[in-house]
């Protein structure tokens with residue numbers, strides 16, 4: 001089994017959540033969103049370390065009991081997600097690296113297994129779920145401009161897994177060019193790679209808006225009841 005380090009970008013402010021504290025520190029049952037995410041990653045034998053990118057202004061990370069786990073390291077968060085990931089990568093020595101949003105606590109072990117099984121490909125791999133709704137592009141004035149074929153249209157999820165040095169190079173280049181990178185695969189694509197799409201569960205949601213928290217709590221409970 002390939003052993004690797006995971007990077008967890010957790011330096012966001014959660015604007016869309018509209019909560020008084022960053023969404024990664026909101027409670028889900030008896031623990032915070034971030035603790036659930038970290039516990040799920042560390043429960044897999046392939047994940048030997050986790051580097052968490054945390055805002056320099058963060059007041060909460062150091063108060064989490066989990067932080068005393070020697071497998072967890074802290075890196076400085078950056079202005080954008082990609083900056084946070086790039087900062088964390090400086091602490092990664094494993095050949096492969098897995099990047100997973102702090103805001104995605106509902107990661108099923110079966111999905112992590114599937115991603116890791118594809119991880120040794122040079123182009124890398126991401127978890128993704130096929131689009132199920134009919135997709136529309138807006139005209140910017142609140143009306144439909146066009147329908148977008150959902151054939152081969154996927155939601156990019158995380159974790160995403162790549163060769164560490166290739167990812168560092170790709171992210172650095174994209175950021176130097178001033179490009180907006182919202183996931184690691186985008187940077188790798190710009191560098192000419194075509195990462196594999198590994199079908200993942202649609203309940204691996206990213207907590208983004210207020211209604212997502214209760215849904216994540218339900219999905220997390222289902223995962224625990226099914227030992228997934």
Ligand SMILES: Nc1ccn([C@@H]2O[C@H](COP(=O)(O)OP(=O)(O)OP(=O)(O)O)[C@@H](O)[C@H]2O)c(=O)n1
Pocket residue numbers: 008009010011012013014015016017024053077078079080081082084085101102103104206207208
């Ligand atoms: N500068 C940033 C911005 C985001 N993230 C992290 O990237 C993940 C996905 O980002 P997103 O869902 O957009 O989180 P926020 O940026 O906090 O949300 P918003 O865009 O609503 O502010 C989150 O775990 C977030 O903490 C990060 O590490 N560094």
Ligand SMILES: C[C@](O)(CO)[C@H](O)COP(=O)(O)O
Pocket residue numbers: 081101155156157158182183184206
């Ligand atoms: C990485 C990601 O979760 C894949 O869908 C997504 O791009 C993160 O976007 P955000 O705007 O930083 O939440």
